[in-house]
Amino acid sequence: MTRPSSDVQADVQAFEAHASDAELDDLRARLAAARLPEAETVQRSGPGPRRWEQGVPLADLVEVVHYWRTGYDWRAFEDRLNRIGQLRTTIDGLGIHFLHRRSPRADAAPLLMTHGWPDSVARFTDVVDELADPKDADAPAFHVVVPSLPGFGYSDKPATTGWGTERIAAAWVELMGRLGYGTFVAHGGDWGGNITTVLGGRFPAQVLGIHTTFAEGPPGLTTDGLTAVEREWAEETRDFWLRRAAYAKQQATRPQTIGYALVDSPVGLLAWILDKFAEWTDTEDSPFEAISMDRILDDVTLYWLTRTGASAARIYYESHNSLDPDLRVDVPAAITAYPRDVEKCPRPWAQERYRRIVRWSEPEIGGHFAALEVPEYFVEDLRQGLAAVLDANR
Template identity: 45%
Template sequence: MTDDTPKSNRRHLLKLAVAAPAALAIASSADAKTAPFSLPPANDGLTPFKVSIPQAAIDDLKRRLGATRWPEKETIEDWSQGVPLAKAKALVSYWRNKYDWRRFERQINAYPQFRTKIDGLGIHFIHVKSKHENALPIILTHGWPGSVVEFLKVIGPLTDPTAHGGKAEDAFHVVIPSQPGFGFSDKPSEVGWTVVRTANAWGVLMKRLGYTRWVAQGGDWGSGVTHALGHVRPEGLVAAHVNWPLVFPEKFPDNPTPEEKAAMDAAMKFASDQFGYFKEQATRPQTIGYALEDSPVGQATWIYEKFQAWTDNKGEPEDALTTDEMLDDIALYWFTGTAASSARIYWENARNGGGFDAGRIELPMAATIFPKEIYRAPKAWAEAHWPNLFYWNEVDKGGHFAAFEQPALFSEEMRKAFRSIR
């Protein structure tokens, strides 16, 4: 982009590049042909749920991994053409020969999980209540290619702070839902599931759980949902925190500050170098779904690339997350058959009113900025949109998957941010 690019067009491109992925599904129901298991029906109650993938599905995965037809090696020595062949082969070998899905099932099943029907869909969620009196309820929303897996490491520190270096008065009751079309939530069979509709569903969920005063947090698409919560303001919501503020100036400055220039440059680099996945999922989620639903290697590398690009690492995703942690998330997408349905979050929001400029939000808002975030909004931009900004902090480590990468730091930020709201 040149300096003589019209400023209105520049602003449009910047917004498209960095807002749409976090605030920008028509799938058939899961059956034997499209997923290795069927979800139990949900109703207006709270039905206990446990993860239990059939052994036949695990065996089928290993068979598919062993029958992979590999492309030739990339023609460069970095990640600029995508996941290097050697890295892909190492990941797949580990997945097939060493990774233990049953270990993950034991981990997630250690927490109370439920399914409940909201707006026609069965919604899966983890709900862990604190033992501490006057704990503050918080709903944590994941994005793509994340899942509830992102938040498992913060459940203990948030619900039981005294066991993790905190104080009893900083405790939270934690609610972690799977977004519609993700994980163990139902896949929408009609259009219209934008971030606003999901935000309204979260309001119903928190009311159904009996919470009359609660807060929200999100990153990536979870940030989009959390911004939407700030607009719809369901009953009981008193404040929100995001680790990816979706805020933009009404007019980009002619002489930007160094912070503003860095934000604009990062947005344009993202648009020019990493935007392919977004355009595909926003325009043809069904088509990419065929490739990813049928190939575990395709599904794995589609996500693994983002762990390399969006985490705070020294060049390799394993610098930020363990191979097991990344495969927990990847395998969740594979076993639930949600490649297409999760991709539709981009299509839905690009077309149905959720292409997201956060705009003005009156709800008290807070943010923590992690250094390797895709786009780091300057505080001044947030102040212009959030008149009730009550907490802002820029930390020294972590990336796009904040809770997943830095659970201790993320947990401490939640304690600090919401201390004044209690």
């Protein structure tokens, strides 16, 4: 639902998340009536990554489905979104939803944070308050803006092709301008990292600098001169795309086909997303070692209630392998490579695209969803990276 508010501009409307009781009842009924396959045939003698070799183990899925139906509280997540502050605006003909938490600090810098797939604004809800209003008065503060990508969450679903990462980045610049932020810093991971790279490369007049957990070097670079660790990173990335990226190829080529299952079956949607949380998180077995079941269900339920399984998948169709190989980022950049992320770019490769790396970080913990896995560390690392970026502008 939208409602006008006197404290926002005329072309930006306040928004509140509120699913109907009927929608939540329907979800629980579908979960209760779910038809499940037999158990996987790989060894299941104990915890470990082998349990997930064929995908989400049946026992784990049954446990999560039971909790989703009987214990999970969607209203608590709605309340959290509404407390942070939600708005919508129309850019280039498409309705865009975003979180906006202004800092009470006079020295705060505007910060745009972009999520990826299979997450959503839920990736950042636990870190927004601390970034905007730090407990430590000496820590840097930010006016935080977290948009929902087109086709994700409460943003509109594009009805035509063309909403790739270049167009999204341009829309984000327009969004920040409407909020009065003529210049800003940007952060992103996954697709958000791709978009953040485009922002830094295409809009240096508006983007003071970037922080990303998903650096992408230009294609075709040699492994000559890389350290043993960097060669291992390159090989792991190659193996990921060769053996573990069927989901991306499906969504890049046939998003509509998989979309029917994702929009019609909550269990199918859960399994499709949970598989990635399990594989891309810094854990030895279950993603719930690092991320609570509630946080993952916040994300999955948002996809379910907004019916965005198909529309979100289309970002792969629009932008898979589309980053301009000649794009260079000359604004200051801070890059963090979490150890269990699925792609880690060797620094010599990154330096070929990001020409002013002012901070490079290689934490000892954390995976693809660091803001959810290690939120306190994520906040501190992001602060240090953005502080280096802002210092480089002085």
